[in-house]
Amino acid sequence: MRLRRILRPVAATVTRRWPPRSRLLLVGEGAGWVIDQELLELAGVAARLGVRLGDPRLLTASRGQAAFFGSQFTLLADPWRAYPHALATAYFHGRPGTPGMPEFDTAYETLCAHHREIERIQVTHAEMHDLVLSSGIDPAKVFRIRIGVDVGLFPQRTPADRSAARRELGLPEQAYVVGSFQKDGVGWGDGEEPKLIKGPDVLVEAMRILRERRPELTVLLSGPARGFVRSGLERHGVPYVHVRPETYDGVARLYAALDAYVVPSRQEGGPKSVLESMASGVPIVSTRSGQATELIEDGVNGRLVEVEDPEALADALADDRLPELVAAARETALANDKHAQEPLWRAFFDGFVAHA
Numbered sequence: 573m574r575l576r577r578i579l580r581p582v583a584a585t586v587t588r589r590w591p592p593r594s595r596l597l598l599v600g601e602g603a604g605w606v607i608d609q610e611l612l613e614l615a616g617v618a619a620r621l622g623v624r625l626g627d628p629r630l631l632t633a634s635r636g637q638a639a640f641f642g643s644q645f646t647l648l649a650d651p652w653r654a655y656p657h658a659l660a661t662a663y664f665h666g667r668p669g670t671p672g673m674p675e676f677d678t679a680y681e682t683l684c685a686h687h688r689e690i691e692r693i694q695v696t697h698a699e700m701h702d703l704v705l706s707s708g709i710d711p712a713k714v715f716r717i718r719i720g721v722d723v724g725l726f727p728q729r730t731p732a733d734r735s736a737a738r739r740e741l742g743l744p745e746q747a748y749v750v751g752s753f754q755k756d757g758v759g760w761g762d763g764e765e766p767k768l769i770k771g772p773d774v775l776v777e778a779m780r781i782l783r784e785r786r787p788e789l790t791v792l793l794s795g796p797a798r799g800f801v802r803s804g805l806e807r808h809g810v811p812y813v814h815v816r817p818e819t820y821d822g823v824a825r826l827y828a829a830l831d832a833y834v835v836p837s838r839q840e841g842g843p844k845s846v847l848e849s850m851a852s853g854v855p856i857v858s859t860r861s862g863q864a865t866e867l868i869e870d871g872v873n874g875r876l877v878e879v880e881d882p883e884a885l886a887d888a889l890a891d892d893r894l895p896e897l898v899a900a901a902r903e904t905a906l907a908n909d910k911h912a913q914e915p916l917w918r919a920f921f922d923g924f925v926a927h928a
Contacts, residue, residue: 587626587634593658595626596925597639599646605755605796606844607642609820610662613722613910614640617917622928631655638925640692645675647690648682658924660692663704664719664841665862670769683707692924696841697863717916718863719842723909725821726851728902729828737829741792741813748786750779750889751830751854753794753823753845754837756801763797771836771859776804777882778836778889783810785890794826827852832889837861838879850874851905855894857885867908873900 596618600608615625626637632655641647641661648661663683666676680703683690687709695701696718704714729737738745756770757763766772783789791805791812798814805812817823827833833849833856840862847867849856856874858864859881868874874897877884888894906912921927 587630587637590626590634590637591926592636593638593924594624594926595634595637596623596921597626597628597631597634597637597657599628599631599639599641601643601646606842607662610719610844611640611642613720614642614917617910617914618921618927620911621914621918621921623921623925631657644679644683644693648679648686650678650682652682652686654689659690660694660920660924661690662694662696662841663700664696665700665769665839667699667703667839670839673769680707683709687713692920694920697866699865700841715916715920717913717920718867718908719844719847720908720910720913721844721847721851721905723851723905725824726827726848726905728851728853728898733828737825741815741826741829743790743792743813743829744788746788747790747811748788749790749792749829749831750782751792751794751826751833751849752801752836753826753833754835754843755795755797757797757799760796762799763801764799764803766800767797769837769839771838771880772801772804774836774838774859774880774882774885775834776801776808778834778885779805779810780808781883781886782889783808785886792826792829794823824848824852827854830854832857832894834885834889835859835861835864836882836885840864846874847905847908850898850901853898853902855897856901857888857894859885867904869900871897873897873904 598611600611635656637657639657644661644663666679668677668680670676684707687707693704693714694717701716756767756772758765758767793814833854835858842862846864859879860876868876870876875888
């Protein structure tokens with residue numbers, strides 16, 4: 573703390589020389605999860621567009637720059653904090669009135685009260701676009717840019733990749749492996765309390781039903797706080813493996829082991845895994861939530877089912893025609909690659925931060 577007090581005047585002196593809006597500060601959650609990965613990838617996009625990045629630790633020591641918050645829950649807190657910068661945020665999900673999620677109401681109410689102080693908002697799908705507009709914000713400030721994918725990190729897997737990944741993970745060669753890589757428990761501990769908007773209860777029930785149809789089923793889990801799902805799978809005798817790769821590259825390699833990927837959520841901003849699956853050549857089955865509703869054309873490049881319908885999820889996952897959908901899915905991923913999104917981000921940055 574003492575060192576911070578000493579360094580603060582030095583930082584203020586250095587940043588005072590920055591021309592107005594010459595630096596972009598990308599403010600994350602510090603949780604080492606999806607938001608921080610999104611900001612890391614956005615940093616790459618910004619650099620390619622000629623945007624100069626500033627250290628987000630200088631958020632309060634600097635003045636007059638452009639600050640982008642990776643989550644509305646960080647910026648739109650109560651009480652409102654008026655940072656001395658041009659402000660922008662992502663607003664991925666969070667339907668007001670959701671039981672057990674008071675932070676959704678807080679963020680929306682704060683947006684309604686302070687939207688004039690915010691210059692840019694990124695949304696990923698129509699539901700959030702409409703929700704943000706209902707706050708009274710100027711529509712010109714709202715940009716629909718999906719959570720994209722770095723296709724280079726998610727090559728299409730080969731049969732040899734599949735076998736090697738299964739050996740590495742201890743998965744049976746002949747198993748029908750369904751992947752679920754998300755955080756669906758409350759907090760950052762064991763996750764025994766379910767985060768219901770992510771549908772962990774729906775996932776467990778869908779896997780119970782699917783195993784009756786596919787006795788060779790094994791579930792590959794990744795992500796933190798999966799205790800509720802693990803307990804549920806154990807209760808129903810569904811085999812699973814849970815791994816936590818240390819890097820994002822490690823998560824990318826998990827897709828090689830899969831026969832299908834499932835998204836059971838009730839609400840979503842992405843999820844990021846939809847496009848990751850598509851890029852990897854893994855059939856995707858999702859509820860009608862988040863940007864999946866706009867990315868997946870049912871029966872063409874994936875399968876879409878209604879929210880809270882575990883039987884429909886199981887039916888879709890058991891569909892023998894799933895492998896026929898991966899070629900069209902790969903094209904969808906390519907269209908939403910981070911490089912392909914650069915014109916959208918250029919428009920977002922125009923007038924917000926200096927760029928080439």
